[in-house]
Each structure stands twice: as C-alpha cells, then as structure tokens.
Amino acid sequence: MAATGDVKRKSFFRDWILTVDHKKIGIMYALTSIIFFFFGGLAAILIRTQLAMPDTQVLEPQQFNQAFTVHGTIMIFLWIIPMLTGAFGNYLVPIMIGAHDMAFPRMNALSYWLFLLGGLVLFASFFVGAVPDVGWTAYPPYSIESQGAGLDFWVTAVHILGLSSILAAINFIVTTWNMRTEGMTFNRMPLFVWANLVTSFIQLFGTPALAGAVTTLLLDRHFGTVFYNVAEGGDPMMYQHLFWFYSHPAVYVMIIPAMGIVSEILPVFARKPIFGYKAIAYSSIMIGFLGFMVWAHHMFVAGMQMSEGIPFMITSMIIAVPTSIKIFNWLATLWGGQIKFTTPMLFVSLGFLGLFTIGGLGGIMLGAVPVDLHLHDTYFVIAHFHYVILGGSMTAILAGMFYWFPKVTGRMYNEKFGQVGFWLYFIATNLTFFPMHFIGMAGMPRRVFFYQPELTTLNQLATLGSYLMGVAALLLFINLAYSLFKGEKASQNPFGAQTLEWTHASSPPTEFNFEAMPVVTADPYQFGEQKDGKSLDDDGVTA
Amino acid sequence: MGLSNFYLPEAITQTAKDIDGLFGMIFWISLVAFILVEALLVIFLIRYKRKHPDKQGLAIHGNTKAEVIWTMIPALILVGIGIYSSGMVYTIQEPPTDVYEIKVTGMKWAWEFEYPNGAKTYGELRIPENENVLFKIYSKDVIHSFWIPEFRVKQDAVPGRETRFWVKAETFNNAENKYEKRIICAEYCGNQHSNMLADLQIMPADEFTAWVDKELTRPKTDAQYVIQSNGCTSCHTIDGGKSAGPTWKGLFGKKQIVNGQEVTVDEKYLEEAIMTPDAKTPEGFNSGMMPAFQLEPDAMKNVVEYIKSLK
Numbered sequence A: 001m002a003a004t005g006d007v008k009r010k011s012f013f014r015d016w017i018l019t020v021d022h023k024k025i026g027i028m029y030a031l032t033s034i035i036f037f038f039f040g041g042l043a044a045i046l047i048r049t050q051l052a053m054p055d056t057q058v059l060e061p062q063q064f065n066q067a068f069t070v071h072g073t074i075m076i077f078l079w080i081i082p083m084l085t086g087a088f089g090n091y092l093v094p095i096m097i098g099a100h101d102m103a104f105p106r107m108n109a110l111s112y113w114l115f116l117l118g119g120l121v122l123f124a125s126f127f128v129g130a131v132p133d134v135g136w137t138a139y140p141p142y143s144i145e146s147q148g149a150g151l152d153f154w155v156t157a158v159h160i161l162g163l164s165s166i167l168a169a170i171n172f173i174v175t176t177w178n179m180r181t182e183g184m185t186f187n188r189m190p191l192f193v194w195a196n197l198v199t200s201f202i203q204l205f206g207t208p209a210l211a212g213a214v215t216t217l218l219l220d221r222h223f224g225t226v227f228y229n230v231a232e233g234g235d236p237m238m239y240q241h242l243f244w245f246y247s248h249p250a251v252y253v254m255i256i257p258a259m260g261i262v263s264e265i266l267p268v269f270a271r272k273p274i275f276g277y278k279a280i281a282y283s284s285i286m287i288g289f290l291g292f293m294v295w296a297h298h299m300f301v302a303g304m305q306m307s308e309g310i311p312f313m314i315t316s317m318i319i320a321v322p323t324s325i326k327i328f329n330w331l332a333t334l335w336g337g338q339i340k341f342t343t344p345m346l347f348v349s350l351g352f353l354g355l356f357t358i359g360g361l362g363g364i365m366l367g368a369v370p371v372d373l374h375l376h377d378t379y380f381v382i383a384h385f386h387y388v389i390l391g392g393s394m395t396a397i398l399a400g401m402f403y404w405f406p407k408v409t410g411r412m413y414n415e416k417f418g419q420v421g422f423w424l425y426f427i428a429t430n431l432t433f434f435p436m437h438f439i440g441m442a443g444m445p446r447r448v449f450f451y452q453p454e455l456t457t458l459n460q461l462a463t464l465g466s467y468l469m470g471v472a473a474l475l476l477f478i479n480l481a482y483s484l485f486k487g488e489k490a491s492q493n494p495f496g497a498q499t500l501e502w503t504h505a506s507s508p509p510t511e512f513n514f515e516a517m518p519v520v521t522a523d524p525y526q527f528g529e530q531k532d533g534k535s536l537d538d539d540g541v542t543a
Numbered sequence B: 001m002g003l004s005n006f007y008l009p010e011a012i013t014q015t016a017k018d019i020d021g022l023f024g025m026i027f028w029i030s031l032v033a034f035i036l037v038e039a040l041l042v043i044f045l046i047r048y049k050r051k052h053p054d055k056q057g058l059a060i061h062g063n064t065k066a067e068v069i070w071t072m073i074p075a076l077i078l079v080g081i082g083i084y085s086s087g088m089v090y091t092i093q094e095p096p097t098d099v100y101e102i103k104v105t106g107m108k109w110a111w112e113f114e115y116p117n118g119a120k121t122y123g124e125l126r127i128p129e130n131e132n133v134l135f136k137i138y139s140k141d142v143i144h145s146f147w148i149p150e151f152r153v154k155q156d157a158v159p160g161r162e163t164r165f166w167v168k169a170e171t172f173n174n175a176e177n178k179y180e181k182r183i184i185c186a187e188y189c190g191n192q193h194s195n196m197l198a199d200l201q202i203m204p205a206d207e208f209t210a211w212v213d214k215e216l217t218r219p220k221t222d223a224q225y226v227i228q229s230n231g232c233t234s235c236h237t238i239d240g241g242k243s244a245g246p247t248w249k250g251l252f253g254k255k256q257i258v259n260g261q262e263v264t265v266d267e268k269y270l271e272e273a274i275m276t277p278d279a280k281t282p283e284g285f286n287s288g289m290m291p292a293f294q295l296e297p298d299a300m301k302n303v304v305e306y307i308k309s310l311k
Helices: A012-017 A022-050 A061-096 A105-127 A150-178 A191-222 A236-270 A277-293 A306-318 A320-334 A343-367 A369-375 A379-409 A415-442 A453-486 B014-047 B064-093 B205-216 B223-229 B267-275 B297-309
Strands: B100-107 B110-114 B120-122 B124-128 B132-139 B144-148 B153-157 B163-168 B178-185 B197-203 B255-258 B261-264
Touching (some): A012 A022, A022 A061, A022 A105, A105 A150, A150 A191, A191 A236, A191 A277, A236 A343, A306 A320, A306 A343, A306 A369, A306 B064, A320 B064, A343 A379, A343 B014, A369 A415, A369 B064, A369 B153, A379 A415, A379 A453, A415 A453, B014 B064, B014 B153, B100 B124, B100 B144, B124 B205, B132 B153, B197 B205, B223 B297, B267 B297
Parallel strands (some): B100 B132, B124 B197
Antiparallel strands (some): B144 B178, B178 B197, B255 B261
C-alpha cells in the first residue's frame, strides 16, 4: 500500500500495527475482509458444486452443513459489514467531513483488532476440527444440541465482532456529530456520511440484542440455564425474536452505506447534482427507524399465530417506500445527465440499480404473509437476499473500490479490464441467482444437499453462474492488485468530484488529510449547467 | 393469473389457489415496476451518454411535485397489497368447525402422523378428499417445518408449542392420487435435514375410513412398523447406500472397528446399538447422532431378524 504522506517511515510495525490513523485502519479493514471474502466465496463454490447434480456426494452432509454455515457467517459478519462500515466508513468519513481523524483514534484501532480477532476465532474452528454447522442463524434447540465446540467458536466470534461494531458505531457518531469542519452543516454532508451515521445508530441499538441472543445460547449449553429448554419452561422462539431484532436491521447496515456509495458516484459521472438531496438523506433515517419494526417478517411460519404477522407485513411493505424514493431519485439524477461509463459508474447504475430493484421486488412477495407461507425458507428467499446483498451491497462495494482506488493508492485502475470484470460479474450474478426464484417456487427448501431431479437444469445454471462469479471476482481483484504497483499515477481529482477527499486532499492524502482546514459553502454535488441560463430547480438551491 | 403452471407446483386446495392469485397479483405489479425502472435506467444510460468530455448535465436539484408523486404511488399500492393480504390471512387462519384432526409430529428425521382413532403412520400421510383437515403440529426435538408445496402452506414444528393449519384437498392430477416425497422439512434441523421427506396420498372419503381403521389394527411389533415409526431409515439405508448411519445391507456378521478394536456385528451388538447407540459407535460415524430406543422384546427381535435378512 502506498505511503501515507510525508511523515518519515519508521518501521512496518510502527507504521501499521501500532497505527491509529483512520486511513490506515480503513485499509487494514479492507485487506482483511477481502481475505475473508476469498474463503466465503470458496465455501459458496463448494455448496454449488455439491448442488450441480441432484444426488451427488461431493461433500458429506455434515461438511455441506458446515459449508453453508461458514459461507453465511463470513459473508455477513466478516465481509459485507466490515467492508462497508470498517473500510469505507473509516477511510472516508473523517476526510469527507473535513476532520483530521476519528474522534477516538485508539478506540478505532481497537475496533479493527477486535474484528481481526473475531475472524480468527471463527477460523480457529477449522484447526480444531469443530466447524460450526448450525446455519448462520443458529436457531436453538438445534444449536444447543449440536456436537463439538463449533457453536462455541461461532458465539465467541460473534461476540467479539459485535463489540468491535459497537465501538466503531460510537466512534462514527461522535466523529460525525462533533468534528465537522467549518460550514459542514448536516445538510451539506456527503450522502455517504449520512448513510454511515444512520448505520452507526442501527449498530449501536441492534447489536446488544444479538449479544443477548448468543450469550443465552452459550449459557444454555454450558451453564445449565434453560432459556430455550422447553422441558424446563424455556422457549426457542424467544431466540428468534432477539436474533432478528438485530439481524433484520443488519440488512440495512449492509444496504444503507451501499446506497451512500451509489449517491456519491452517480452525480460525478452523470455530471449532475444529486436529485433530491434531502429526500435521499432523510429516507435513510426513515429506513433506520422502520428497520427495527419489521423483524418478525422472518417468523411468519415460526409458530406465531398467522395474524400476528400482519403488523410486521404492513411495516415491511411501508419500508419499501423510502427505498423506492431513493431509486426514483437516482433515476432522476441520470435524466438529462452527461453520463460517462467508467467501471464504478457501470457498477452503480446497471449493477446496483438494476440488480437491487429485482431483490426489492422479490421482497414484496416475501413480505406478504400468505405468499410467504409458501416461499419461506426456500430458494426464492435465497434468490431475494442475494440480489439485495450481492447485487446491492457487494456491487456498491466494488463500485466504491474502483472509484476511491486512485485516492487511496495514488494510482489509476485499469479501465478496460475493470469493464470486462463488471460485465462478467453482472452476467454471473443473474445466472446464479435468477433461476433460484423458480427453484424455490417449485418446492426446493434451503439448506438441503440434494433435490428433485426435475430441478437439475436450473440448479446447474446457478452452479455455472457461481463459477463465473469466481472468475469475475478474481479478475476484479487482480486488476486492483496489479494497478497498485503498475497503474498510472493518479491526479488529485481524476473524476472531477466535489467532495472534500477529492477537492482538498492529495492522492493519497497526507497523514492529517488536509494542508489547511477546508471551509464548506454548499452541498457537495454542485455539478451541471442551467438550461437557457434559467434554474429548473424549485428548491431554491443554486449552483 | 397465469402463474399457476409456471414453476409453481399443482395447487390442490382452494387456499392454494387463492395464494397463487395473490402471488400473481404481486407478480404483475412487480413486473410493471420492474419494467418501468429497468427501462428508464437503460433509456437514460443510452440517451444521456456523454458525447463531449467537458459537457455538463443539467443543474436540477430536485422537484418536490415529482418526488411527492413517486412516493405516494408506491405507498398506496403497497398499502393496498397489505390490506388485501391481511384479509386473506384471517381466512387461512380460521379453520371451519367440522374438521378432521391429524396430529403431525416432527422428529430427527421423520414425520409421524397420528389419526383420531389412534392409528399412526410414518413417512406417509393419507387424507380424505374434499374434507376439512386440520393439522396440529408438534416437535419431539428441534425445530422442523411441515411443508407441502401443493398446499402452499408451511408451519414450523416447534418444541413445546402447537402450531396448526387446515386444508381441504381436492384430487391430484395423477393416476395414483399420490405424491412422493412432497412432505418436506423446510427448517434446517441437522445432518439428515434433506432426507426428512414423506409421501402424501389423497383418498376418497370411504376408502380413507376403511384404510385408517385397518391401519389401527396393524401389529405394533411388526419389523416394518417399528422401523418406520422410529424413523430408522432416515439414517440407515437397506440397499448399501451411504447415509448418516451404517447401511443395514450385509451389516449382520460384518466386522466393525469400535474404539480401535474389531467387533463382529451379532444379535447382542445390534440390540446394544439400538438401546445405547453411543456405547460402541463404529469408526467412521459420530457418536451422539442416534437417539436411544427402548423397544419391546418382540419388536426388538423382529427388527434384529429383519436386519439379519438384509444380505
């Protein structure tokens, strides 16, 4: 990684291990989670290989169960969440608001090291031969009964990662609240900072519920408590309530920052102000609030009375509204633009907007209680959330990696291979996950290692797609790795963006980010020219 | 709405048809939204492609009227779907008063069905045609989920709780009026989760009554009955195939490695393995997988004889 500015190089140990610089911590988060992602992807390919034929035995049932548990846990807790909040949040938030660093730099370093430790604890289970096999949701009583130390590793890892998230969230909230530079009012903050702020509140309020859920699992297993032991008066459904009280909002932890990235990139390459800045910023708050009121839509068939699902169905339907506000505002941002197709722009426009829309619409079907009675826990659900989390969050992560690559490394990525990588990724995503809608509708449940022979063709398409996805991911990451050493030197602001990291910081930024503290006078999307010299906007905002 | 035959399995109850109707309705609304968004996206991307490197787009920051319109329309549609679906939920939830109750119990890894006269079947559910049937669902161990895709309904089997749903099944569209392996466990429940399947058969009411009466008198010590009722074949195959437990084919008289020592499988070993399975787990299999079974002496004798017969 490129040196961060003009401070004398001391040693690798002092430079990286002991660093409290938010940029270096962000880079460490990114590199670590990319390594974890590699293993999560490998697990996905193992799962799809087993499912290439209706009745193969590539994996033993037990190994298959471990593969999907590890896949889900890694992708959510060690890849998407740490990448978006840890890597992007840490690197960008202080620079974007015109601060020298986070509010609590040492606590920030601690968050990273806890994240690494949590990841290593999960991986340690491989070396003692007790890989968790309980699914990433770890529902009791099965999880309590499961053999070996797998669940203990899983719970410990989740605990450490949760602590890391809470510390990071506190840090982001304090930083955003107190450390904005002169003129950086809330309504002038870049939309990524808005997104990160809302996300931090979700983490702060949600994570303790998850901690409570997994702690009680551990107590039941080892200390004779009976939270989930029916014979002694416990109730396994309580776990599901606690678990989803965190894990549904966690979906928004995975998507709101991704939406923030989209909102940064679209205006720059469309050469237009973002359409409806306030609507986009405030709809994140609305999503954050509503996100805590929909958890039981994961439990429509879990043993609640069916009609108890109705309030959760209504809130789930309503949460689609702020999301659709964003989609239409982004579309309006493209209207009348001067669109340049760079790799990041392809990822956010066709990639994020195109794929996320499919995921969102599938969500409406699952949100309706009667339809969910059929589709719950089937491959339709898998199709839906992969369109949202891979098609949405991960696509935005890739867009952001290419977009900020010149800023972070001081070098340009390879545009041609970036675009080839995008198309391969886009095709692979659809090939892998679109058929799963039909697989689920036809009656294939999740987490099974064989299926009815009629579904062979669709499953094989999905498996082929997953292999293609592996190739696409390699191509994209090799592009970045190669460009790190051989890429063209990047100027301070190669894309002509207007946020502070581009306008006031060098590529890469110096140790304290800015030569002099920037002063902000308008929102950061003042692109475009007036039609016939007249302003078309009715918000009174002028360029 | 034209969706019923498109990758959705046959709908064999009115409820299933109603659910398909709602599914179809949401599908068509979604399709319109999908085409609208994707078409606008592609049109804008093509139409507004940058021609000159220095050109700027239009400086439009927002338009309140447009934003209100595209917020209100989806909101109204979604609330509409919500209200319509809520009405349906009550219809699906409330069973009619004249119902035939069947007790469904999930266990690792089999389904047990108990009929009102006390008859029990395993791995096979039969129900009378055109009659209201109420399933009361229980679990013996972990959470399972009782799902029949043709009914479009599933409910979890939760330990310590009773869950339920009702159906009124018409005939299947096949000659035997029987679907194989269409009772599915939809909630992950461990090693043999994928194997937790059962058959469904719908019978004319009078045939059903005759069958269920006869089923009651079936001897309880019969090897087949004992094996089915204890779900043995979820983990043990009888054809030499691989599964969670050792196959029974050729098992009798075979030498197994137990705790590093060679043990010959004889009557005594089989009996011990059934009653205290963790005592002598053969190499290659995990202890703790199989629950302990207490069988009547006659039942035990029959089962051991049956395993002996599988050469």
